[in-house]
Amino acid sequence: MKALDAGANLISKVFPFHLSCDSNCTIVSFGQGVKAMRPSIASGTGFFEHFTISRPQYTSSGYQCLLDLQDRVCWLSINQHEGTPHLRGQWVQTRPGEITFLGWPFITSAEELVSLTLDSSYFPCHHPLGDMLSMLETAKLSAREAESYALELREQKTNLERANFLLNLRYQLAHLLSTGDGGDEAGALHLLCRELNTTLAALLLVDETQSGLALVGLALHPDCAEAGDPADWVSFVTAFVKASSMQVGGQTGRLHVDRIPGGIFPSPPGRVDRDPAPFVISVPVSETGGRFLGWLLLVGDDPQCLEASTLDFLKCEGIALAEHRGKRFALQTEALQRVRMDAILDSSLDAIVTMASDGRIAGWNGSAERTFGYLKEEAVGRTVEEILVPASQRSAHRRGMTRYRECGEGPMIGSLVETTALRKDGSTIPVEMAIIPFRINHEEYFTATLRDLTDRRLVQERIEVLARFPEDDPSPVLRIRGDGALLYANPAARVWGSLIPPGDGGQVDPVWAEKVRGALASGKPLTEEWHVGGHYYLVRIIPVSQDYVNLYATCIEDLKNRESQINALNQELEQRVEERTAAQQETIRELESFTYSVSHDLRAPLRAVNGFSQFLLEDYGDVLPEGARELIADIKSNAAKMGRLIADLLELSRLGQTAIQRVEVDPNALVEQVLGAQRVDLSIRNAVIEVHKMPPFEADPRLMLQVYENLIGNALKYARPDEPPKVEIGALAVAGGNLYYVRDQGIGFDMRFHDKIFDVFHRLHTNDAIEGTGVGLAIVRRILEKHQGAIWAISSPEAGATFYFHLGALDPALTGTCP
Amino acid sequence: MNTKSTIRRILVVEDNLDEARLILRCLRESCAGRAEAFLVRDGLEALEYVFDTNHAAREAREMPTLILLDLKLPRISGLEVLERLKAHPVTRRIPVVVMSSSLAIDDVNRSLDAGANSYVCKPVEFESLREFVTCAVEYWSNWNVTA
Numbered sequence: 019m020k021a022l023d024a025g026a027n028l029i030s031k032v033f034p035f036h037l038s039c040d041s042n043c044t045i046v047s048f049g050q051g052v053k054a055m056r057p058s059i060a061s062g063t064g065f066f067e068h069f070t071i072s073r074p075q076y077t078s079s080g081y082q083c084l085l086d087l088q089d090r091v092c093w094l095s096i097n098q099h100e101g102t103p104h105l106r107g108q109w110v111q112t113r114p115g116e117i118t119f120l121g122w123p124f125i126t127s128a129e130e131l132v133s134l135t136l137d138s139s140y141f142p143c144h145h146p147l148g149d150m151l152s153m154l155e156t157a158k159l160s161a162r163e164a165e166s167y168a169l170e171l172r173e174q175k176t177n178l179e180r181a182n183f184l185l186n187l188r189y190q191l192a193h194l195l196s197t198g199d200g201g202d203e204a205g206a207l208h209l210l211c212r213e214l215n216t217t218l219a220a221l222l223l224v225d226e227t228q229s230g231l232a233l234v235g236l237a238l239h240p241d242c243a244e245a246g247d248p249a250d251w252v253s254f255v256t257a258f259v260k261a262s263s264m265q266v267g268g269q270t271g272r273l274h275v276d277r278i279p280g281g282i283f284p285s286p287p288g289r290v291d292r293d294p295a296p297f298v299i300s301v302p303v304s305e306t307g308g309r310f311l312g313w314l315l316l317v318g319d320d321p322q323c324l325e326a327s328t329l330d331f332l333k334c335e336g337i338a339l340a341e342h343r344g345k346r347f348a349l350q351t352e353a354l355q356r357v358r359m360d361a362i363l364d365s366s367l368d369a370i371v372t373m374a375s376d377g378r379i380a381g382w383n384g385s386a387e388r389t390f391g392y393l394k395e396e397a398v399g400r401t402v403e404e405i406l407v408p409a410s411q412r413s414a415h416r417r418g419m420t421r422y423r424e425c426g427e428g429p430m431i432g433s434l435v436e437t438t439a440l441r442k443d444g445s446t447i448p449v450e451m452a453i454i455p456f457r458i459n460h461e462e463y464f465t466a467t468l469r470d471l472t473d474r475r476l477v478q479e480r481i482e483v484l485a486r487f488p489e490d491d492p493s494p495v496l497r498i499r500g501d502g503a504l505l506y507a508n509p510a511a512r513v514w515g516s517l518i519p520p521g522d523g524g525q526v527d528p529v530w531a532e533k534v535r536g537a538l539a540s541g542k543p544l545t546e547e548w549h550v551g552g553h554y555y556l557v558r559i560i561p562v563s564q565d566y567v568n569l570y571a572t573c574i575e576d577l578k579n580r581e582s583q584i585n586a587l588n589q590e591l592e593q594r595v596e597e598r599t600a601a602q603q604e605t606i607r608e609l610e611s612f613t614y615s616v617s618h619d620l621r622a623p624l625r626a627v628n629g630f631s632q633f634l635l636e637d638y639g640d641v642l643p644e645g646a647r648e649l650i651a652d653i654k655s656n657a658a659k660m661g662r663l664i665a666d667l668l669e670l671s672r673l674g675q676t677a678i679q680r681v682e683v684d685p686n687a688l689v690e691q692v693l694g695a696q697r698v699d700l701s702i703r704n705a706v707i708e709v710h711k712m713p714p715f716e717a718d719p720r721l722m723l724q725v726y727e728n729l730i731g732n733a734l735k736y737a738r739p740d741e742p743p744k745v746e747i748g749a750l751a752v753a754g755g756n757l758y759y760v761r762d763q764g765i766g767f768d769m770r771f772h773d774k775i776f777d778v779f780h781r782l783h784t785n786d787a788i789e790g791t792g793v794g795l796a797i798v799r800r801i802l803e804k805h806q807g808a809i810w811a812i813s814s815p816e817a818g819a820t821f822y823f824h825l826g827a828l829d830p831a832l833t834g835t836c837p
Numbered sequence: 838m839n840t841k842s843t844i845r846r847i848l849v850v851e852d853n854l855d856e857a858r859l860i861l862r863c864l865r866e867s868c869a870g871r872a873e874a875f876l877v878r879d880g881l882e883a884l885e886y887v888f889d890t891n892h893a894a895r896e897a898r899e900m901p902t903l904i905l906l907d908l909k910l911p912r913i914s915g916l917e918v919l920e921r922l923k924a925h926p927v928t929r930r931i932p933v934v935v936m937s938s939s940l941a942i943d944d945v946n947r948s949l950d951a952g953a954n955s956y957v958c959k960p961v962e963f964e965s966l967r968e969f970v971t972c973a974v975e976y977w978s979n980w981n982v983t984a
Contacts, residue, residue, distance in 0.1 A: 621938040624961045626855035632963035633862065654962070661961030 207237030216299075216318035220255050223312035231259055231312060255315060258298060369449075369468040377401040377419060380463065389470050391442030402466075408440045422455075431455060431464075439468060447472050494555075496569040497562075500538050502531030505566055514551050534569075537561050547574070554578045609671075620664050628657040666793035669724075673800045678718040680805075685712040685726070685758060688719065689747055692726045705734055710748030713756050715825045721801045726760070728794040729821050733762035738816070754827070761820040766813040775811065798823075845872035845978055848901035850883040850918065851936075852910050856959075859966060860905060860936070867971035868978075875901070880913025884921060887928055901931060903977050905970075906953075908937040908944060916947060923952035932977040936970075 045063055053059055056068045211219040220236040233255055238248060301314040369389040372381030382397040390397075392405060407415045422428040430453050439449045448471040455464050488495040494511035496518075498504055502525045507518050519525055526534075537544040537559040544559040548571070555571040562568050631654045639647060689709050707730075715722075730745060737743030746761040767775065776799045795809075802809045805825045813819035847864060851857040857876050864874045877883045887901065904922070908915035915935065922928045934955040935948045945956050954977065957969050 619938075621959070621961060622853055622856055625859060625938075625959060625963070625966065626853075628961050629859040629862075629963035629966065630855075658962050 207235050208240065211237045211239045216316045218251055218255075218315070218317035220251075220315040220317075221312065222255070222259060222315065234312075258315070259313075366467075367469075369470075371397075371402065371406070371466045371468065373402050373464045373466065375423070375462040375464075377403055379405075381465070386468070389441075389447075389468065390439065405442075406439050408438055408446050411437070436471065448475050493573065494569075494571040496526075496571075497566055498526055498530065498534045498569055499566045500535055502526050502528070502534065511571075517550065530569075533559055534567050537567050538564070621661055624657045624661050624664075628654050628661075631657070663793070666797065670793055670797050670800060673721070673797065673804065678721060678804050680716045680718060682714050683717050683719045683722055684714045685722070685749070688723050688726050689730070691723060692730055705737070705743040705745065708744070708746045710746070712747075712749040712758060713751075715756065715758075717805050717825050718801075721804070725798050725801050725823070728798050729760040732794060732821075733760055733764065733819075736764040736766075736819070737762065738765055752824075755824055757822050757824050759820050759822045761818065763818040766815050766817045766819045767811075768815055769813060772811060772813075776809070845902045845974075846899060847872050847874045847974065848883065848886060848904045849874055849876045850878075850880070850904065850906045850910065850915065851876065852878050852907065854878075856907070859963065860970060863967045863970035864974065866967065868974055872974070872978075879911040880915060880918045883910075883918050884913065887922065887931075888925070900928070903974060904931055904933045905973075906933050906935050908935060908939060908948065916951060919948065919951045919953055934973045934977065 045059065045061055045068075059068050207219040207221065211217075217239050218236065221234045222231040223234050224231060233252065236248065236252060236255065238251065297318060299316040299318070301316065366383055366385055369386035370381065370383045371379060371386055374380045378399055378401055379397050382392070382394040386397070387393055390406065397405060403412055403415055418428045418430055422431060430451070432452075432454065434450060434452045436448065436450050438446045439451075440446055450469045450471050452467045453464050454467075455462060457463065488508045491508055492510050494514060495506075495508040496504060496511055497506035503523050504519050504526050505523070511518050517527060525531070533544060533546070538561050541561055543561070546557050546559075548555045548557045550571070553573055553575045554577075556574045556577075557572075558570045560568045560570070631650045634642075635647060635650050642650075686709065689712075693707060726747075730747070733745040734743050741763075744763045746759075748759060748761075750757045750759065776795045799809050802823050802825065806827060807823060807825040809821060809823035811819050811821045845868065847868075849857060849860055849864070851860060857878075861874055861876065864872060875886070877886055883904075883906070887904075906915045906919060910918070915937075919933055919935070922931060922933060929952070932954040933952070934957060935953045936957045936959055937944060937948075938959050939945075948956050955973055957973060960966055960969070
C-alpha cells in the first residue's frame with residue numbers, strides 16, 4: 019500500500035480531490051485531499067462504505083440524489099441529455115466556516131459510477147439564505163464530451179493506477195541510468211529511495227570488461243538518519259554482491275528478494291537487531307532486446323512495501339531499458355509518461371496548466387483549451403505571463419515569481435486564491451486557482467489548477483440579490499403567524515407606522531389577524547383591497563406554510579385615482595353619447611318634419627293641377643275642341659302620376675327610419691292577401707297565378723306584404739302582350755335557409771341591366787303602356803336589406819324573369835345564382 | 838230634431854286657397870242646397886269662429902255641424918284646433934274630418950287619438966277627392982248633432 023500511495027503521489031498532488039471508482043463502485047484511486055477528508059478511505063473498498071447517496075429519485079430533469087458525507091451534503095443530479103445521463107453536482111457546506119467541495123462527478127449511467135472528481139474550494143459562509151443553497155451549477159462538459167471521457171476512463175481504469183506507478187518507477191530508473199554517465203546518480207537514487215520508501219537504493223552495472231559489477235551509485239532514504247554511514251553501506255553492498263554471487267550474465271538475472279539475517283549475507287549497518295529483519299530486492303536491469311546491464315538493489319524494512327503488481331512488473335517485464343545511457347531513452351519514457359499524464363490531465367474539469375520555473379508553459383490540458391481558447395500547441399512554450407496574466411497583474415506576477423525563486427514561498431503557492439485570467443479573445447474571466455509546485459528531474463514545476471468562476475459568480479450574485487429581497491422591496495412585505503404575531507416586516511412596511519408592532523412577535527391589528535387566520539384555514543391566497551394609513555393597498559395574503567402567511571401589499575393609490583378619473587371620463591362619455599343621441603333624434607325629427615312637408619306641400623299643387631283641369635273639363639268641356647279635352651286629360655294623368663311618384667318616394671324614405679318588427683310570417687298568407695284584396699289587377703288578360711306551398715320566415719309582415727305586392731305587380735305588368743300573364747310563386751330549400759321566388763313568363767330583361775332595375779326611377783322599358791314609377795324594386799330591395807336579406811333576378815329578354823330573395827344571412831356564394 | 842231638413846253649416850279650415858276651392862267645389866256639388874260652407878284660413882280663425890259667440894260670420898247659436906280640418910295650418914295647427922274642440926263640452930260633439938295630404942302614420946294616429954271622427958288623405962285626383970268629401974259629408978250629416 020505504501021508503494022502504491024507513493025507511486026500515486028504525483029497524481030494525488032495534481033488531483034488532491036480525485037476519486038475514481040470502477041463500475042462496482044469500488045474505489046480505485048483517490049487524492050490526498052479526499053484522504054484527509056475521509057481518513058478511512060482506501061483503494062479496493064466500496065464507495066458506499068465511506069459515502070452515502072440517497073436513493074436516486076427520478077424527476078422531470080433526470081435523476082437526483084443526495085450524497086451525504088456526514089456533515090456535508092453533496093447534491094447530485096443526473097441529467098438526461100441526448101440520451102446520455104451525466105451527473106453534475108455541487109458540494110455544499112452545512113456548517114458555517116468550513117471548507118466545502120464543489121465537484122462534477124461523472125457517471126455513465128444511473129447505476130455505474132465511474133469517476134468522481136472533486137476539488138476543494140471555499141464557499142461563502144454565513145449565508146443568509148442557508149437553506150436556499152441548493153442552486154444549480156452549470157455542467158461544464160457537454161454530454162458528448164462526458165460520454166467519450168467516461169469511455170476513455172473505463173478503458174484505462176483497470177491499469178491506470180498500476181501503469182502510473184510503474185511508469186514512475188521506470189522513469190526513475192531510466193533517469194538514474196541516463197544520468198549515470200557522470201550525472202547525478204545519487205540524486206536519482208535518492209528520489210527512487212524516497213518514492214519506493216526503501217532504506218537504500220543502489221545501482222550496479224556490468225563494467226567495461228563485461229566481467230564484473232561496478233557500483234555506479236548509492237542513495238539512502240533521507241528519513242533514515244539512523245541508517246548509518248554511507249561508506250558502511252558501500253561495503254555492505256560490495257559484500258552482498260560477492261556473497262550472493264550475483265551473475266553478470268543476462269539470462270540468469272532474475273528479480274529476487276533476500277532476507278538478510280537468514281543467510282550468508284553480511285549485516286547492513288545499524289540494522290542487525292531489527293525485527294522484522296531488513297531485506298534486499300535485487301532487480302535485474304536489462305536493455306530492450308535482452309542485453310543484461312546490471313542490478314538495482316533495494317534494501318528495506320519490509321518487502322511488502324512493494325506491491326505484488328510491482329514485483330510482477332519487475333519480474334516479468336524487467337526494466338527494459340534501451341540505450342540506458344542515452345538521452346533517447348529518457349525522451350521515450352518521458353513521452354510515454356506524458357501521454358498517460360495528458361490523459362489524466364485532460365480528463366480534469368479544471369484547467370490544469372503546468373509551468374516550468376522559467377515561466378514557460380509545459381502542460382496545457384483539454385479543459386485549459388476550452389477555458390482559455392488556446393490549443394495546447396499554441397500555449398506550450400509561451401509564458402504564463404504572456405497569455406494568461408491580465409496586463410494589470412503582470413508586474414505582480416513577476417514579483418511573485420522572483421520572490422518564490424529567492425525564498426521558496428509566495429502568496430499564490432499552495433493555497434486557493436481567486437483572481438482573474440486572460441482568455442485568447444482578450445476577455446478576462448474570474449478564476450479560482452491553486453498552484454502546487456513539484457519537481458521532476460530536479461526541475462521545479464508549478465501546476466496551476468484553474469476553474470472558471472463565471473457561472474458561480476452569477477449564482478452568487480443571484481443569491482445576493484435574492485437575499486436582499488424582500489428587504490429592498492419598495493412595497494410592504496410582512497410575515498404573520500396564525501395567532502397574529504408579526505414575524506417579519508420589511509423596511510417599506512414602516513410607512514404603516516404604528517400599525518406595525520415594534521419588534522418581532524408583536525400582535526398585528528385584530529382585523530388583519532382574522533384575515534390571516536382565514537387564509538391559513540382555506541390554504542388559498544387571499545387578495546383584497548385595504549385602506550391602510552389613508553392609502554389604498556392591494557393586499558395579497560399567501561399561506562406559505564401551515565403556520566404563517568406572507569403578506570404583500572401594493573399601494574394602488576394611483577390606480578384608485580385613475581379609476582375615479584376613468585369613472586369621471588365614463589360619465590362624461592355617457593353624457594356626450596346622450597347629447598349625440600339627442601342631436602341625432604333631433605335630426606331624425608327634422609327629417610320626419612321634412613318628409614311631412616314634402617308630402618303635404620308637393621301634393622297640394624298637384625291636386626290643384628288635377629282638380630282645376632277637371633273643373634275645366636266639367637265647366638267648359640262642351641265648348642272646348644276635342645284636342646283640348648285630350649290635352650287636359652294628359653295634364654290630369656301626369657299630375658296623378660307625379661302624386662304616386664311622391665307617395666312611393668315617401669314610402670322609400672320612411673323605410674330608412676322605421677325599425678322592422680320581426681315575427682313569424684306565413685308567405686302563403688301574404689300572397690293570398692295580395693291576390694285576394696285585388697291589390698293587383700288579376701283580371702288583366704286572364705292572368706294565371708300558381709302558388710306553391712312556402713315555409714314561413716321571420717320578418718315584418720307589413721313590409722313583406724309590400725314586397726309580394728310589388729313583385730307580383732311587376733310580374734303581371736311586364737307580361738308579354740300576346741299571351742295571358744303566368745306567374746309562379748314558391749320557395750326552394752337551400753343550404754342555410756330558404757330562397758323565395760316569383761317567376762313570370764313575361765318580356766324579361768337583359769342581364770347586363772340587372773343591377774339597374776333595382777335603382778330608384780330606373781325603368782328598362784320605355785313602353786308607356788306599362789305603368790310604374792321606377793321605385794317599386796328599389797323599395798323591395800330596401801326592405802330585404804333591412805331584413806339582412808338580398809334580392810336578385812335571373813332573366814333574359816323575352817324569356818321571363820325570376821326574382822329570388824331571402825331573409826337573413828345566407829351563403830354569399832348563392833347570391834346572384836339560379837339554384 | 839230632424840237634422841235632415843236642417844241646413845248644414847260646414848266649416849272648412851284650409852290655408853291653401855287652391856285646395857279650398859277644390860273642397861268647396863266638392864261640397865257645392867255633393868250637397869247643393871242642403872249645406873252652406875264657411876271657409877277660414879288658419880287655426881286661430883277656426884277657433885274664433887267656433888268659440889266667439891259674437892262672431893260676425895254666424896248667428897250666436899248656429900254652430901257648424903261638420904268641420905273639415907286641414908292639419909298644417911298657420912298660427913294654430915289643425916291638431917291643436919282639434920284638441921281644443923274636443924276638450925270643450927259644447928264643441929266636442931261636432932264631427933271633425935281631418936283632411937290632410939300627409940300619409941304619415943303618426944299624423945293619422947295623433948289625429949284619431951285627439952278625437953278626429955275621420956281622417957281623409959287628400960288624393961291628387963280630383964274625382965277621388967270629390968268621392969271622399971261626398972262620402973264624409975253624407976256620413977256625418979246623419980250624426981245627431983244635438984244629442
